[in-house]
Amino acid sequence: GGVGKTALTQHIFRELESSFQVSVWICVSLDFNADRLLQEIVDKIPKVNGEKVNTSNQELIEQRLKSKRLLLVLDDEWTYHEDEWKKLLAPLKHNNGDKGNVVIVTTRIPKVASMVTTTNSSIDVERLSHGDTMSFFEVCVFGDQRPWEDHPELRDVGNTIVTKLKGFPLAL
Numbered sequence: 001g002g003v004g005k006t007a008l009t010q011h012i013f014r015e016l017e018s019s020f021q022v023s024v025w026i027c028v029s030l031d032f033n034a035d036r037l038l039q040e041i042v043d044k045i046p047k048v049n050g051e052k053v054n055t056s057n058q059e060l061i062e063q064r065l066k067s068k069r070l071l072l073v074l075d076d077e078w079t080y081h082e083d084e085w086k087k088l089l090a091p092l093k094h095n096n097g098d099k100g101n102v103v104i105v106t107t108r109i110p111k112v113a114s115m116v117t118t119t120n121s122s123i124d125v126e127r128l129s130h131g132d133t134m135s136f137f138e139v140c141v142f143g144d145q146r147p148w149e150d151h152p153e154l155r156d157v158g159n160t161i162v163t164k165l166k167g168f169p170l171a172l
Helices: 005-019 034-044 057-065 082-093 110-116 130-142 152-165
Strands: 022-029 070-077 102-105
Touching (some): 005 022, 005 070, 022 034, 034 057, 034 082, 057 082, 082 110, 102 110, 130 152
Parallel strands (some): 022 070, 070 102
16 A cells, blocks of 8 residues: 555546546445445446436446446455456446446455456556655655755755655655
């Protein structure tokens, strides 16, 4: 946590969402429950004319996404249950599998990442190096001032702080 997975994905989401008719962001966390997630997706997809009422969430998603491209982010997924995963993805594949839907998953658990991956486009987000953390720290604290030249006595304090942050941008 705190390495920047969600921040990076938010940037990607903002860059890509105009290329899709429907964009949905869901925070998964510890509760990977397909029924709950499908309900959240339904709640975020605009209704369509002639929509059948009293139907399942899967059917509502299929109706609402017919002929539309979907960008779906499942942020902070902690667990993976194959049956639940298949249930969640089923309405996205039905009538839409060839339309270019994209599902992005963020997780801190490598096993979950390997189980949900369907392409070779995974990104491992690592901690910042000490040098990058120090540069970021300087910008956050001092802006465009030159702290170490103007206040050399602060270098040791800054270095101690940066070392304790262990390369986590969120902590910084």
